[in-house]
Amino acid sequence: MGRLKTITRRTLLVGSAAIAGGVVFGYWRYKTPYENPLLESLGDGEAALTPYVRIDQAGITIIAPRAEMGQGVHTTLAALVAEELDVALEDVRVEHGPASKAYFNQVALEEGVPFAATNEGNFAEGVRNSTHVAAKLVGMQITGGSSSTPDAFVKMRKAGAAARAVLLAAAAEKLGVATDTLVTRGGVVIAADGTRIPYTELAVLAAAIEPPEDPELKDPADWKLLGRSLPRVDMVGKCTGTAQYSIDVRLPGMLFATVRMNPQLGGELLSFDAAAANAMPGVQKIVPLAGGVAVIASNTWYAMQAVKAIRCEWGEAPYPASSAAQFAVVEEAFANSHDSRYLDTGDVDGALADGADVEGEYQVPYLAHATMEPLNAVAWLHDGRLELCAGTQAPTQAVKDSAAIADLDTQQVTLHTTLMGGGFGRRAESDFIKTAVHAAIAMPGVPIKLTWSREEDTTHDTYRPLARARFRAKIANGAPLAFDLSVAAPSAIESQLARIGLSIPGPDISIVQAAWDQPYAIPNYRVTGYRAPVMTPISSWRSVGASQNGFFHESAIDEIAHAAGADPLQMRLALLTHKPSRAVLEAVATMSGWGDELPDGHGRGVAFVLSFGVPVAEVIEVAATANGIRILKAWAAVDVGIALDPRNIEAQVQSAINFGLSAAIMGEITLREGVVEQTNFHDYDAIRMAQAPAIDVKILENGTKIRGIGEPGLPPAAPALANAIFAATGQRIRELPLNKHIRFFR
Amino acid sequence: MKLTINGTEHEVNVTDDIPLLWVLRDELGITGPKYGCGIALCGACTVHIDGAPVRSCTLPAAAVWGEVTTIEGLGTPSALHAVQRAWIEHQVAQCGYCQSGQIMSAAALLANNPDPSDADIDTAMSGNLCRCGAYPRIRAAVKAAATSLRET
Numbered sequence: 001m002g003r004l005k006t007i008t009r010r011t012l013l014v015g016s017a018a019i020a021g022g023v024v025f026g027y028w029r030y031k032t033p034y035e036n037p038l039l040e041s042l043g044d045g046e047a048a049l050t051p052y053v054r055i056d057q058a059g060i061t062i063i064a065p066r067a068e069m070g071q072g073v074h075t076t077l078a079a080l081v082a083e084e085l086d087v088a089l090e091d092v093r094v095e096h097g098p099a100s101k102a103y104f105n106q107v108a109l110e111e112g113v114p115f116a117a118t119n120e121g122n123f124a125e126g127v128r129n130s131t132h133v134a135a136k137l138v139g140m141q142i143t144g145g146s147s148s149t150p151d152a153f154v155k156m157r158k159a160g161a162a163a164r165a166v167l168l169a170a171a172a173e174k175l176g177v178a179t180d181t182l183v184t185r186g187g188v189v190i191a192a193d194g195t196r197i198p199y200t201e202l203a204v205l206a207a208a209i210e211p212p213e214d215p216e217l218k219d220p221a222d223w224k225l226l227g228r229s230l231p232r233v234d235m236v237g238k239c240t241g242t243a244q245y246s247i248d249v250r251l252p253g254m255l256f257a258t259v260r261m262n263p264q265l266g267g268e269l270l271s272f273d274a275a276a277a278n279a280m281p282g283v284q285k286i287v288p289l290a291g292g293v294a295v296i297a298s299n300t301w302y303a304m305q306a307v308k309a310i311r312c313e314w315g316e317a318p319y320p321a322s323s324a325a326q327f328a329v330v331e332e333a334f335a336n337s338h339d340s341r342y343l344d345t346g347d348v349d350g351a352l353a354d355g356a357d358v359e360g361e362y363q364v365p366y367l368a369h370a371t372m373e374p375l376n377a378v379a380w381l382h383d384g385r386l387e388l389c390a391g392t393q394a395p396t397q398a399v400k401d402s403a404a405i406a407d408l409d410t411q412q413v414t415l416h417t418t419l420m421g422g423g424f425g426r427r428a429e430s431d432f433i434k435t436a437v438h439a440a441i442a443m444p445g446v447p448i449k450l451t452w453s454r455e456e457d458t459t460h461d462t463y464r465p466l467a468r469a470r471f472r473a474k475i476a477n478g479a480p481l482a483f484d485l486s487v488a489a490p491s492a493i494e495s496q497l498a499r500i501g502l503s504i505p506g507p508d509i510s511i512v513q514a515a516w517d518q519p520y521a522i523p524n525y526r527v528t529g530y531r532a533p534v535m536t537p538i539s540s541w542r543s544v545g546a547s548q549n550g551f552f553h554e555s556a557i558d559e560i561a562h563a564a565g566a567d568p569l570q571m572r573l574a575l576l577t578h579k580p581s582r583a584v585l586e587a588v589a590t591m592s593g594w595g596d597e598l599p600d601g602h603g604r605g606v607a608f609v610l611s612f613g614v615p616v617a618e619v620i621e622v623a624a625t626a627n628g629i630r631i632l633k634a635w636a637a638v639d640v641g642i643a644l645d646p647r648n649i650e651a652q653v654q655s656a657i658n659f660g661l662s663a664a665i666m667g668e669i670t671l672r673e674g675v676v677e678q679t680n681f682h683d684y685d686a687i688r689m690a691q692a693p694a695i696d697v698k699i700l701e702n703g704t705k706i707r708g709i710g711e712p713g714l715p716p717a718a719p720a721l722a723n724a725i726f727a728a729t730g731q732r733i734r735e736l737p738l739n740k741h742i743r744f745f746r
Numbered sequence: 747m748k749l750t751i752n753g754t755e756h757e758v759n760v761t762d763d764i765p766l767l768w769v770l771r772d773e774l775g776i777t778g779p780k781y782g783c784g785i786a787l788c789g790a791c792t793v794h795i796d797g798a799p800v801r802s803c804t805l806p807a808a809a810v811w812g813e814v815t816t817i818e819g820l821g822t823p824s825a826l827h828a829v830q831r832a833w834i835e836h837q838v839a840q841c842g843y844c845q846s847g848q849i850m851s852a853a854a855l856l857a858n859n860p861d862p863s864d865a866d867i868d869t870a871m872s873g874n875l876c877r878c879g880a881y882p883r884i885r886a887a888v889k890a891a892a893t894s895l896r897e898t
Contacts, residue, residue: 070841232837236834239826239830240778301765301767301768304784371841372790372877372878373782374781374782422841451781454785655880685787686879687881689872689881692879
């Protein structure tokens with residue numbers, strides 16, 4: 001017990017991460033580290049030197065406590081620890097680790113501050129730093145906002161360095177030599193006389209040694225892993241069918257379940273008749289839920305057949321029943337629901353007093369996340385405990401929500417976070433885990449794997465909000481003199497927070513994200529957000545507000561350039577004041593040969609969006625063919641400040657572009673009589689091999705801070721495509737998806 | 747009913763209408779083939795039957811006409827198939843959930859067409875959806891695997 005306490009007191013590094021500037025309240029609590037969650041489950045001969053490093057006789061495990069949902073975060077985060085610990089990545093295991101406040105995301109709230117990412121003044125930085133305190137006190141372990149790498153960059157290297165320091169000290173003690181006579185290499189301490197001691201033999205001794213609070217980090221010039229393209233730690237498993245997602249988890253005696261919820265989201269289950277379903281093959285139990293019904297069976301497919309056979313009487317949805325009615329609500333917000341005006345430069349009204357030279361109205365629909373792995377979770381209630389296996393972006397919240405349903409303390413809930421077959425924001429919700437917990441409660445002692453059908457998944461998403469925008473602009477000397485953009489949408493943040501019992505204290509900055517904060521020097525420049533009420537449930541969808549605002553803002557800038565008779569790329573370049581932003585635009589111009597003569601029927605579009613601190617410029621080339629618009633090629637230049645794994649960054653940018661293009665071309669969720677009309681990939685598809693362009697990516701490192709790249713490649717994709725279509729055809733499309741207005745090659 | 751999967755015969759007690767995918771996954775614990783859509787739209791469930799690519803989510807197990815090969819039978823981490831090796835060399839997978847199906851489709855393509863054109867790749871692979879949009883690397887890996895298979 002004495003040893004345990006000693007270790008606990010010393011192990012956590014999070015609290016020692018450098019915090020500059022003023023810390024506003026609860027400083028002592030802020031400085032008090034969370035306990036190392038690994039200490040609770042240590043076996044004999046195992047040691048947890050920090051919350052990120054567990055060592056036993058069999059080897060070294062690095063805890064990468066962010067959701068591996070495809071973005072390669074396990075490889076990059078593990079490399080941060082491995083670099084300083086001096087171990088080879090192929091010699092360690094990488095796990096998500098337990099759900100714990102110790103793994104809170106320090107920088108996730110930074111995105112909400114009312115300062116553009118390009119504003120690095122003392123006041124802006126001070127406010128950002130104060131969000132770190134709030135993040136710590138809330139203790140939310142969450143993956144999102146392209147924040148994993150910036151959050152981990154210092155603290156996980158420090159964790160590796162601290163672990164290495166105590167291993168060195170343990171070796172020195174064991175050998176009776178001075179620490180500075182020892183070196184490490186590949187997970188082994190080597191003494192001057194050539195004696196070699198593997199870390200695995202030093203771990204227990206090392207666990208009793210005080211780790212340095214603020215260990216020195218390697219000079220980046222000495223990095224062996226960081227800054228290089230590493231083989232992903234999950235690659236072999238994912239290419240051999242051996243990687244385990246939650247849908248693949250198998251426990252002894254497991255039964256399989258599925259669910260059917262009211263298709264009018266949030267509506268009640270008034271009554272049901274399961275007589276037919278009860279008599280179907282494999283059916284074990286029918287479980288009524290609030291707003292739906294679950295079936296537990298001997299096979300997932302039997303459960304899916306049976307659930308369809310239940311006759312349900314549903315209550316009505318608590319929102320306007322059609323897409324048209326919902327867009328009317330969004331439209332009304334322009335008149336009476338002002339939410340924010342974070343940008344108001346010059347005298348926009350004055351400059352536009354005698355009318356606009358160019359104006360337009362834009363619209364985007366709801367979108368589903370449509371992760372490849374349908375939502376699912378395993379829940380097992382046994383011996384007064386609840387065990388969960390799930391792919392979640394918000395482990396601590398999932399545990400909290402599950403404990404509440406099962407009437408347990410959070411300490412009695414164990415969550416095993418698995419690999420995720422896509423997340424895109426959807427797996428930050430707990431609804432799919434809750435349905436599994438309900439089923440498990442109905443069959444105590446039996447592990448239940450509950451899988452939503454694709455149809456259930458598509459029709460019961462928490463969607464990307466629908467939105468409308470209007471812009472007006474005045475032109476002078478081939479450039480915008482005034483640009484006034486208004487965006488109206490329901491608040492995804494409000495909807496998300498309401499589901500965890502919280503409300504949003506002020507405006508929702510995500511409604512205008514990546515519109516108000518772009519580094520364009522336009523003399524009279526205003527962006528206003530209007531907040532429509534939340535109707536159908538909505539949430540964060542890869543790149544959040546930037547996903548629609550990139551399209552609105554950059555299409556409008558393109559319209560302005562054409563109205564001004566300016567080259568769309570050169571006009572942007574002339575307006576951009578931020579050097580790293582100029583550099584990505586210049587890079588993409590060079591890569592794409594912008595300005596080169598194109599064959600007849602071809603057109604190129606450009607877009608620039610700075611989101612999550614990352615300036616991204618993209619060029620897309622299309623051909624208008626007899627079989628429709630064909631995307632020929634895409635070029636992208638991004639600036640992440642410090643590129644930890646270039647090949648993975650390239651993959652993320654290609655992924656974000658294809659995700660954005662899918663939504664731009666064909667993504668649309670519509671409602672009729674309160675029910676989502678799209679159900680599966682035939683009517684909610686994405687681009688496939690034949691449509692996918694070659695994508696060249698250039699990575700720059702001019703930015704002053706390290707940034708994450710899971711999302712920023714997405715927002716410019718839709719406007720670059722729409723602008724290319726305009727260049728090729730003269731058709732300006734102001735509504736997504738584009739295939740409502742023009743045919744695409746398939 | 748009897749099924750031969752990855753060279754092993756299995757006897758399962760299921761109804762005639764249950765799709766092969768759900769026999770593999772829930773009855774036999776062979777989880778490489780994935781459930782993605784249930785109606786042959788996404789290809790995540792692709793397996794081979796006597797070498798031909800088949801969407802196992804819609805094929806009744808009772809209608810299986812030959813030997814079934816899943817991703818687990820194509821190659822293993824210690825004995826990779828050339829397509830899997832190319833996938834790893836090109837670091838194709840992101841979330842990875844569709845990749846079992848992508849690899850099975852690619853392996854079937856290359857077994858029949860050792861030197862596929864881009865159009866051949868488009869035709870053979872467009873039934874396999876990848877929400878991560880890893881298509882540029884999938885294409886590159888198919889070509890690399892084709893080259894390596896031709897050379898052996």
